[in-house]
Amino acid sequence: xxxxxxxxxxxxxxxxxxxxxxxxxxxxxxxxxxxxxxxxxxxxxxxxxxxxxxxxxxxxxxxxxxxxxxxxxxxxxxxxxxxxxxxxxxxxxxxxxxxxxxxxxxxxxxxxxxxxxxxxxxxxxxxxxxxxxxxxxxxxxxxxxxxxxxxxxxxxxxxxxxxxxxxxxxxxxxxxxxxxxxxxxxxxxxxxxxxxxxxxxxxxxxxxxxxxxxxxxxxxxxxxxxxxxxxxxxxxxxxxxxxxxxxxxxxxxxxxxxxxxxxxxxxxxxxxxxxxxxxxxxxxxxxxxxxxxxxxxxxxxxxxxxxxxxxxxxxxxxxxxxxxxxxxxxxxxxxxxxxxxxxxxxxxxxxxxxxxxxxxxxxxxxxxxxxxxxxxxxxxxxxxxxxxxxxxxxxxxxxxxxxxxxxxxxxxxxxxxxxxxxxxxxxxxxxxxxxxxxxxxxxxxxxx
Amino acid sequence: xxxxxxxxxxxxxxxxxxxxxxxxxxxxxxxxxxxxxxxxxxxxxxxxxxxxxxxxxxxxxxxxxxxxxxxxxxxxxxxxxxxxxxxxxxxxxxxxxxxxxxxxxxxxxxxxxxxxxxxxxxxxxxxxxxxxxxxxxxxxxxxxxxxxxxxxxxxxxxxxxxxxxxxxxxxxxxxxxxxxxxxxxxxxxxxxxxxxxxxxxxxxxxxxxxxxxxxxxxxxxxxxxxxxxxxxxxxxxxxxxxxxxxxxxxxxxxxxxxxxxxxxxxxxxxxxxxxxxxxx
Numbered sequence: 001x002x003x004x005x006x007x008x009x010x011x012x013x014x015x016x017x018x019x020x021x022x023x024x025x026x027x028x029x030x031x032x033x034x035x036x037x038x039x040x041x042x043x044x045x046x047x048x049x050x051x052x053x054x055x056x057x058x059x060x061x062x063x064x065x066x067x068x069x070x071x072x073x074x075x076x077x078x079x080x081x082x083x084x085x086x087x088x089x090x091x092x093x094x095x096x097x098x099x100x101x102x103x104x105x106x107x108x109x110x111x112x113x114x115x116x117x118x119x120x121x122x123x124x125x126x127x128x129x130x131x132x133x134x135x136x137x138x139x140x141x142x143x144x145x146x147x148x149x150x151x152x153x154x155x156x157x158x159x160x161x162x163x164x165x166x167x168x169x170x171x172x173x174x175x176x177x178x179x180x181x182x183x184x185x186x187x188x189x190x191x192x193x194x195x196x197x198x199x200x201x202x203x204x205x206x207x208x209x210x211x212x213x214x215x216x217x218x219x220x221x222x223x224x225x226x227x228x229x230x231x232x233x234x235x236x237x238x239x240x241x242x243x244x245x246x247x248x249x250x251x252x253x254x255x256x257x258x259x260x261x262x263x264x265x266x267x268x269x270x271x272x273x274x275x276x277x278x279x280x281x282x283x284x285x286x287x288x289x290x291x292x293x294x295x296x297x298x299x300x301x302x303x304x305x306x307x308x309x310x311x312x313x314x315x316x317x318x319x320x321x322x323x324x325x326x327x328x329x330x331x332x333x334x335x336x337x338x339x340x341x342x343x344x345x346x347x348x349x350x351x352x353x354x355x356x357x358x359x360x361x362x363x364x365x366x367x368x369x370x371x372x373x374x375x376x377x378x379x380x381x382x383x384x385x386x387x388x389x390x391x392x393x394x395x396x397x398x399x400x401x402x403x404x405x406x407x408x409x410x411x412x413x414x415x416x417x418x419x420x421x422x423x424x425x426x427x428x429x430x431x432x433x434x435x436x437x438x439x440x441x442x443x444x445x446x447x448x
Numbered sequence: 449x450x451x452x453x454x455x456x457x458x459x460x461x462x463x464x465x466x467x468x469x470x471x472x473x474x475x476x477x478x479x480x481x482x483x484x485x486x487x488x489x490x491x492x493x494x495x496x497x498x499x500x501x502x503x504x505x506x507x508x509x510x511x512x513x514x515x516x517x518x519x520x521x522x523x524x525x526x527x528x529x530x531x532x533x534x535x536x537x538x539x540x541x542x543x544x545x546x547x548x549x550x551x552x553x554x555x556x557x558x559x560x561x562x563x564x565x566x567x568x569x570x571x572x573x574x575x576x577x578x579x580x581x582x583x584x585x586x587x588x589x590x591x592x593x594x595x596x597x598x599x600x601x602x603x604x605x606x607x608x609x610x611x612x613x614x615x616x617x618x619x620x621x622x623x624x625x626x627x628x629x630x631x632x633x634x635x636x637x638x639x640x641x642x643x644x645x646x647x648x649x650x651x652x653x654x655x656x657x658x659x660x661x662x663x664x665x666x667x668x669x670x671x672x673x674x675x676x677x678x679x680x681x682x683x684x685x686x687x688x689x690x691x692x693x694x695x696x697x698x699x700x701x702x703x704x705x706x707x708x709x710x711x712x713x714x715x716x717x718x719x720x721x722x723x724x725x726x727x728x
Contacts, residue, residue, distance in 0.1 A: 095581030353583035373568055405598075405630075436570045443574045443632075 007243040008215075010253035013390040014245045015423045017344065019219060020179045023303050026311045028186050031327070033080055033105075033113055037318030038090045038355040039065065040100040044145045045152055046072030048099050057084045061113050062294050065101050068143070071156045074358075075143035076101075079296035079316035081109040093321055093340055093360075095350035103318075123292035127201060135205040135289055142288030143358075144295045147280035148173060148249065149341055151359040154281055158205045160270050167206055168273035171258050172199055172282060174216040174223065175242065175249035178342025181362045183299040184279050186312040188216065188223035192230035195279055198286035199237055202277065212237045213258045214279070217244040246344060247421040251276045253390055265417050280361075295358060304365030306332035315356050321363065322352035334367040343370070344422045374431030385424035385434055391417050395424035399434045402441030415441045484537055485509045491533050493525035495601035499624030500524075518543050524622040525602065546640040548623025550604075550616055551716065552596075553635050555651040555667045556589035557611035562664055567592070577632045586664040588654040590614070590635060599630035618716060645700035648693055652712040655688045662710065669712040675704035 042048040049066030053059055059078050066076030082105035090100030105113070124130065140155035160167060176184040188195060199212055214231070216224050218241045231237045242248055242257055252263045254276060261272040269276050280298065287293040296317055302325070303310040309328035325331055331338070331352070339346040340360055349363075385395040393414060401409045415438060424434040488509040496504035500523050502511060512521055512534060522545040523530060535542035558564065563584040569575055573593030581587055592612045597605045604620035605627060614627075628636040633653070641647045650669055654661040658670030671689030683697035684704060691713070693704075705713045 091583055093580070095583060095585060096587060348580050350580035350582040350585070433570045436575055437572075439578065440570070440572045440574045443578075 008240055008257055009243040009245055010248060010257040010390065013388060013392075013423075014247055014253070014421075015388050015426050016245055017179050017426060019244070020343075021182050021185070021219070022180065022305065023182045023301055023310050023312055024185055024220070025222070026182070026186070028190055028299055028312045028314055031313050031315045031319065031324065033110065033316060034319045034323060035080075035110060036082075036085075036102070036104045036320070037078065037080055037316065038100055038102050038320065039076055039078065039318035040090060040092060040098045040355070040357055041066045041076055042098045043076055043143070043151065043317075043358045044072065044074040045150070046070060046074075049073055049076045051087050051099075051101055053084050053087070053101065055084050055087055058082070059084060059103060061116060062296060064141075064294075065103075068140075068153070072153060074145050074151075074153045075141060075294070077143055077294040077296050078103050079318060080105045081113050082106065090355070091353040093349040093354035093357075094347065095353070100355075120291065120293075122290050124290050127197065127204070127290065130201070130204065130289065132205050135201050138289045138292070139205075139285055142284070142294040144281060144284045144288055145358050146278060147284060147298060147358065147361070148278035149345070149359050149361055154277065154285065157275060157277070158202060160275070164268075164270045165273050167210055167270060167275050169259055169275070170199070170202060170206055170210055170212040171254055171269075171274055171276045172212060172214040172279055173249050173251075173254055173276055174214055174220075174227070174279045175254065176220070177217060177244070177246040177248045178344055178346070178362075179246075180303050180364050181301045181342045182303075183301045183312050183361055185220045185223050186301075187283055187299050188220070188279055189226050191283060192223075192226040194286045195227070195282045196230045196234060196237060197290065198282035198284070200234060201285050201289050202282060203236055206275065210236070214239045215242050215248070215254055215258050216240070217242050217248060219244045247390055247419070247423065250390065250419055250421060252419075265414060298356075298358065298360070300356070300360060301362040301364075302328060303362065304332065304335065304367070305370065306334045306367055307365045308332075317358055318355050320355050321349070324356065325352065325363065325365075331365060332367070335365040336368055337366045337371045339364040339366060344426070345420060376432055377430045379430055379432060382429060384427045384429060388423040388427045390421060390423065391419065393418055395434045395438060396432070398441055399424075399432065399437035402437040402444060405444055407444050407447070410441045410445045415445050418442060482510075482513045484513050487537050488512055488534050491526055491530050491537070492523055493602070493622075495525055495624075497525060497601045497622075497624040497626050499622070499626070512538060517541070524548060524624055527622065546642070548625075548638050548640050549618055549621050549647065549716075550623055550625070550627055551637045551639060551647065551649045551651075552590065552614060552616065553637050553649065553651055553653045554589040554613070554633075555712070555714065556586055556665050557608075557613050559611075560665055560667045561586065561589075562666060573630075573632050584664055586654055586661075586668070588633065588656070589652075589665065591633060595630040595632070596627035596636060599626045601626055639695050641695075645698070646702075646715045647695070648698055648700055648702065648705065648713060648715045650691045650693055650712060651714045653690065655690050657689055661689065667711050670710055672709065674707050674709065675713060678703050678707040 047069040052067050053065050061081045062077055065078050068075050082103040085102040085104050087101050089097050092098045136155050144154040145151040224241050228239045231239055251269050255261050255274050263272050284295050300315050337348050340349050379396050398413050398415050418438050422435045492505040494505050500508045502508045518540050532542045565585050573591045573595040576591040576593045590613050594607050596614050597607050602620050604617050605614050608615045623638050625638045628638050652669035654668045661668035662670050669690050671686050673686045675691050676684040676686050681697050683694045684691055
């Protein structure tokens with residue numbers, strides 16, 4: 001790489017944790033269709049979907065089982081054919097439980113599903129004939145949500161209200177700045193053409209003169225080259241390599257890095273004429289519009305230093321976490337924590353109960369070395385957390401205010417701007433649990 | 449030497465001039481406050497707990513002086529005795545008000561819970577609520593973060609290390625409700641208690657079906673309805689797999705405590721009916 005070239009980055013903030021991309025370069029493998037799925041009806045922000053099937057019904061593969069309730073809710077589909085066994089509370093990976101539907105497949109159902117995978121053909125051959133409404137309806141019906149983890153419905157994001165500023169740029173997030181995770185990297189390497197077609201469909205839905213910039217961190221050279229090749233005939237799409245830095249995938253950081261605009265406190269990216277989507281979402285859009293396949297599977301990174309079968313897997317949504325890990329290889333004995341998502345922002349799961357969801361980008365099995373809990377000592381006011389905070393907050397102060405439950409002061413110090421990236425805790429030399437307390441502070445500030 | 453004297457003189461003059469300005473301003477903008485406000489504040493506990501519905505003790509004292517009667521003005525911290533003193537300061541009639549106490553509607557101590565949880569996080573209930581819970585862990589009960597203990601302005605709540613639960617000293621509790629507001633699980637019940645009747649409370653908040661609840665905790669309410677059938681005063685109702693006791697109807701006889709198969713009903717204080725019942 002040319003060292004004199006100006007590096008694209010969101011500024012001199014953030015951290016660079018050990019990348020630990022153990023599964024980079026590994027091909028995506030398919031997880032066989034499960035015989036039993038537990039699908040949560042809460043697959044997005046907003047209201048849970050309403051079940052549209054009854055117990056005992058036979059549902060076909062890709063059938064709609066839950067209907068969206070309002071613009072921030074999403075449709076839910078089944079990845080397998082089978083009989084609806086129960087509708088009600090199911091266990092989730094976080095242990096809190098949610099409304100969900102359990103579907104079980106008979107042998108005949110299973111066989112027909114396998115046949116249908118072989119027989120599948122695209123529904124649309126020429127995407128240029130599709131109108132804006134066709135695309136948006138296909139995305140909405142397919143139940144696509146933001147697959148970076150936020151799970152905001154994609155169709156709602158692609159159709160901003162008329163009162164909002166005009167959208168100039170569609171930014172596609174291929175940063176994948178979280179350690180361990182490589183699922184976006186894997187799809188960019190293997191399915192770049194499909195992703196570019198998905199982006200093209202999103203651009204058609206947004207308008208004629210919207211430009212697209214795909215931001216990929218420079219620790220994924222193969223993904224950058226594959227995406228550049230795939231996008232060479234598309235004048236509206238440009239691929240940009242960014243300097244590796246966490247948390248570059250955050251919407252405000254990505255906007256700063258790619259178009260050098262700053263989103264004001266409490267504002268959405270659309271206020272600066274920017275809409276941001278993940279590469280996985282672009283891929284889901286492609287399958288929904290061109291193949292007519294709803295969002296029933298996603299690529300996940302299942303990784304861990306001691307886990308033998310670390311890799312990128314295409315997992316049907318609703319597969320039991322226990323079955324998923326056990327068919328790849330047992331949970332290593334050294335594992336003391338399993339994290340859903342990346343190590344910086346992901347959350348530990350309570351156990352192997354529950355099933356996969358649309359927003360689950362990875363399952364990481366971490367051992368004692370990787371989950372060290374340091375002893376907390378008093379703050380020495382070194383200012384490291386202030387230096388690294390990408391939102392320009394004062395984490396040491398906010399954390400202390402949260403400990404004292406000082407609601408008004410917390411609001412005055414913009415605690416709600418924190419996106420919980422964890423850079424402050426990562427960089428704290430005193431081992432203080434800064435981001436944990438800031439999360440508490442956010443809850444206090446939101447309380448009425 | 450001269451410089452020193454000069455400095456002393458200049459500073460002295462500036463100081464005197466400032467003092468004069470301050471004196472004049474204080475005279476000019478002097479706010480005459482009712483002398484009784486200070487007197488009442490002396491009687492009040494000064495915890496600023498907000499149980500009276502005012503911003504703090506000063507606001508309450510001001511309100512007492514302004515209004516002609518003590519209707520709707522009651523400080524649980526000062527109690528009936530304190531209110532009598534306030535009434536005598538103001539020359540008004542003291543109103544009777546019922547004492548309130550806080551009760552934790554959970555008995556999920558470390559030994560009662562069947563599925564525990566190893567929290568290597570900060571000591572905060574709000575944080576504990578958002579984190580993942582293992583399968584079978586009671587999500588309705590006490591999270592063990594101690595937010596209520598931190599919130600109590602009267603030191604009535606203490607942390608029981610062995611039980612991993614808060615413990616309420618009823619003598620100190622004034623029922624201000626600061627703990628109830630702090631509890632993210634909504635476990636703390638503020639109940640009026642009558643002097644001669646021991647309060648009987650369902651110490652469980654689990655709304656799961658009986659079988660599931662029983663697997664989570666040995667003292668969970670399984671919603672069997674035995675207490676509702678036993679109660680001769682119609683004080684107990686069972687809804688959403690959970691029994692609730694109506695304090696208006698309960699006479700504290702303790703029949704339900706004996707009948708409860710999972711020991712999910714507890715009496716606090718002394719039981720008037722002479723029965724061999726363990727009290728907490």
